[in-house]
Amino acid sequence: MAFMDSPVRTHALVTLRQTGKIFPARRAGAERVEALCPTDLNVAHGEFLTIVGPSGCGKSTLLSLIAGLLRPSSGEVRIGDTLVDDPYTNLGIVFQKDLLLPWRTALDNVLIQAEVRGIGRKPLLGRAMELLELVGLQGFENFYPHELSGGMRSRVSICRALLHDPPLLLMDEPFAALDAITRDQLALDFQTFWQRDRRTVVFITHNIAEAVFLGDRVMVMTARPGKIAEMIDIDLPRPRELLVRDAPEFTRYTGRVRELFMQHGILKGR
Amino acid sequence: MSETAPTPTERAAGPGLLRHSYPIVAVVITLAVWEASVRLFKVPELVLPAPSVVFEHIWTKRELYIAFSQPTLIEILAGFAVAAVAGIGLGILVSFSDLAKRTAYPLLVSSQMVPKVAIAPVFIIWFGTGLQAKVLISFLIAFFPIMVSTMVGLEAIEADMVRLFRSMGAGAYRTFIKLRLPAALPNIFAGLKIGMSLAVVGAVVAEFVAADRGLGYYLLYANGQLDTPGVFGALLVLTVIGVVLYYMVEAVERMFVPSALSKDADPARATM
Secondary structure, eight states, rough: OOTTTTTTSSSEEEEOOOOOOOOESSSSTTOOOEEEEEEEEEEEEEEEEEEOTTTTTSHHHHHHHHHSOOOOOOOEEEETTTEEOOOOSSSSOOOSOOOOOTSOHHHHHHHHHHHTTTSHHHHHHHHHHHHHHTTTOOOTTOOOOSSOHHHHHHHHHHHHHHHTOSSEEEETTTTTSSSSHHHHHHHHHHHHHHHHHHOOOEEEOOOOOHHHHSSSEEEEEEETTTEEEEEEEEOOOSOOOOOGSSSSSHHHHHHHHHHHHHTTOOOOOO | OOOOOOHHHHHHHSOOHHHHHHHHHHHHHHHHHHHHHHHHTTTOOOOOOOOHHHHHHHHHHHHHHHHHHHHHHHHHHHHHHHHHHHHHHHHHHHHHHHHHHHHHHHHHHHHSOOHHHHHEEEEEEEHHHHHHEEEEEEEEEEHHHHHHHHHHHOOOHHHHHHHHHHHOOOHHHHHHHHHHHHHHHHHHHHHHHHHHHHHHHHHHHHHSSSOOSSSSHHHHHHHTTOHHHHHHHHHHHHHHHHHHHHHHHHHHHHHHOOGHHHHHHHHOOOOO
């Protein structure tokens, strides 16, 4: 098992029990959409769970359900002992778009987290600077988003999500808008960053290699209706280097994911 | 780090002084061409006076122009102030309240479809020939673009942005203060700049209908006297007032909207 090595991972932080989501018909005559089949899922403390699947497989719906931004049509979501039925605030979210406020500097964009929560800037100023330094943005604190590259903006949005030190980080295709090279760099840097405190992460991607590279477990999803096709434990030692992607044990995992997509007709093999 | 970003100095560096002198050069060239054409083609003064004649007219009647600028300026500023407060206020109300959107908004749109020049006489009947009616007309012409651009700005927020704020525990008030309002500011200022130019129009229209002083009144009077230099003199002074007020709004915008959004503050790119 991939996460036997850590004693804290004894019980789940996030628990989904028969959690499903059906969107009502948009207009008369249209069919209601079952975005997510009733799903069971446990995410352990300190686990890095990646979710990979094609567009429309309900992976973003799943993330919204965990965050309490959507209410499940069936079943329930629990984080720790809390039943999630409102937006759950003790977590950080990183979206595909960096969603930085263009009128705020990098530092102020990180600190918006404190301001919105009513904590105030002062107590978290030091932590904000520290986070920016950790992601390699020292010296860029007072730059506006339009003065930063896409990768830098993405790093700022990760700092913002972590300012209040949440136990859970949700990431919805965070690197998808970046070019392939920057994307690899961010995945590598994010792994290093994550290994410092091994916070629980649920990471959505449609990139198979990224999912295997980052995850302790990869949850493979299929579409219409969205459901879990398979859970794959990734038994690769960390820190993983980018070159591990060419190793046979790595390609065995990516091959398995591709095989699943072909079985479900998501990828046509020939 | 493999990424690079432009440094701010690259952006700021450039022929700044030269760029600022462009508008002045453009105005001077326009006046020079105007002057030369009038002299070259011997255009009668009754049809088109040369700028030198207009300036001379303004200079000799400077006391009258100064005296008549005051009431017009007050009408413009009062009309604009009411329009700004009402426009931004109604814009916020309509974008927040579904009820207001369904009831007040159609009424407000209808009020804009009434030709405002045509209802100006009605206001004179209701409110008399004093300041009140003129401010009201100026306000009515100026407020609509301010309201619409406020609405557009407040509603043009990405859905994920709102989700992000909800996950931070933000209620409607914090979302408004920290997200919607600052995001709407470039739009609001675009509306205010248009509103300012329309407030000038409104004040002149009001003075056309009923006034015994003011630049609009003088313009109409000079026209009746076939005093074309007087007409152009009034037009010129009104134009200068309008331009100065416009750039004053822009100066206020620069204080509130940081340079990071300066592209939105460029009036040439303002869509409303």
